Amino acid sequence: MVLVRRLVELGRATRAESGVKTRQPLRRALIAAGGFGTLDPALHAQITEELNVESLASLSEVGGSLVDTTAKANFRALGKRFGKRVQDVAKAVANADAAALSLALREGTASVEVDGETVTLAPDEVIITETPREGWSVASDAGATVALDLEITEELRRAGLARDAIRLIQEARKNSGLDVADRIALRWTSTDPATVAALAEHAGLIAEEVLATDFAQGAADDTYGTPFADEGLSLTFRLRKA
Template sequence: MADELNVAELSELSAVGELVDVSLKVDFRAVGRRLGKQVQAVAAAVAAADATALTAAYRAGTATVEVDGVPVPLEAGDLIVTETPREGWTVASGGGLTVALDLTLTPELERAGLVREVVRLIQEARKSSGLEVSDRIELWWTADGAMAEALTEHGEQVAGEVLAAAVHPGTAGEGAAFDGPEGLRFWVARA
């Protein structure tokens, strides 16, 4: 799943409240039809409740609020749940499932993203050079800064994904040269 979503790591959350601020309000039309004059008292009880706990119970189908000492069950459609992600996160909920993505880009993640782009470029270069998908290749590269760090750090990963028998920093004497982002230049030749 992590590969499909292009995420570095999947973790189970103990509580969504760690990542979002939850607010609840009564859907007056739905609750009013069912409970009539009690709607204002139910709205006040919902506003006074712990929003995160009530939301969890509501999604589980077991939510109640107390009105004049009597528990009033909340049914599907009675509440409007608003989840606002905390800074640096994006959160989506549906069908009882909540998914949160940490949007913080670390230098390591940025280098991993550069490597994914390089692999894509190398695969395109293989194709434009007339190489078959199964052909082993030899790869040379030059780059600066973060791109050079990324290729040095992830050279084995690149080699494995593009079927490179060898990956060499430096220029090549043969093969066509291809340019990429961040000062990248690389050469591909059949091994």
């Protein structure tokens, strides 16, 4: 669970940095962290849900090509151990394959050659910087990395619009004074083709989430309550207790 929390925190941080809202589903997240491959499938599912992605995979499956990696010595940490030799160790770190060094440190320790001697390095002794390539948002900390695929297909966009609609309807339920368990009937209209397509495609999911036993596009009669509207979705809807 400690690892799960770290990965979720990293994923949320990089999503926030990218500017992609939490309710917008993304296609996949790629993970690099010691112990990730042995996590229980239920924990994988939890990470998938928390990050709102369709799938998880190991970063190694794409060859680590999503980031440009650099490595440099952490002089404060290395100085305690190597004293006057710290510059030699730093040079060896700078000359090493940064991507390979990063991968080794995720698994525990890495090593470099210093004047013919193999020197073992701990994760806190090397500063790894990973710059995401176009189309990805990446966050790394203490040997763990989460990369989010930021490509939003039309299918994913419709799924995001559906989640926006769910949030609006849930707020309308609350503002209408309905009990949490009350079933509702709902009628909706929209002038935005994307919203129309999203609500039609995800009608079953939306109805389930908002407890609607009757969810349909079209005008509402006088038995329905006050209209609710959202300019962003060009959506207007009315609901009543079923």
